[in-house]
Amino acid sequence: MTGVTDDQMVLRAVHDMWESLDPVPVDLADRVLFTLQLEDLEFELMRLQEALAPMGARGAETASTVTFSAESLTVMVTVSDSGPHHRRIDGWIAPGGALRVELRTPRGVHETHADADGRFAFAEVPSGLVQIMIHPTNGATVPLHRPVVTPPVQL
Template sequence: MNPDERALLAELRSMWETVDPPPADLADHILFLLDLGDVEVMTASRQLSAAGARSAESTSTITFASGQLTVMVTVSRSGAHRHRLDGWIAPGVALRIDLRESDEVREGSSDADGRFVFTDVPSGFFQLVIHPTDDPAVRLTRPLVAPVTEI
């Protein structure tokens, strides 16, 4: 590559960094995703709703789905930059669930009706991982992983 080509590439790079820079957290987001290995990623849909007509509080309902099950999570504020995740798995079944946060993994489980709760969740990225089970109601052969979600 000659000096003129290097200068042209540097100019193009500078233009793209100015016009369409990568998100500041892109590298962290990619590393967060790559940490899991062989998994099935669920699809997600999100609906926001206010907790009350005159309230500053808000909740967010997120539904994650796969071929085997559906997970609905309601995210509500519990303090400054803190949240509570109330979740339900359908069909209702007791499963081991991990909550992956930016710097920690919390183990939890759903009850026989599929209900689970994670409290004191900090703002930032999170991801749910539902582990394989031999339960005849929902037989999972590999972990189901919700897409990385930001709260």
């Protein structure tokens, strides 16, 4: 290589190493665009608190549990298989309250209401990127001042 310094060769070797060990995810652009759809909305972003390992017999995944938390509430979600390309999501909001729950996917938005104990479910959710948004709801015992949203997660 003419005109290439030792430093440039070292940097190229480091670049190539990281490209092979930790390549950029192929769906990174889709994830960013999915998240940017919320850019004009004021919301409270939840943090991933805990993710429990998948539970299943003989190594077959049947369900996994994820907990998200924010200052105003906590959401625990169990994801289980409901077909070859679909998942079921069962969730619990704490403190419990009848809040409007929205499930965002690249294919569209699904909506339900949690019951008075904070339980909600979405059946037949396509595999892929999802995001849960909890909305302030008139008459709910949980006073939210703005929507609360999870980071996007891959099902």
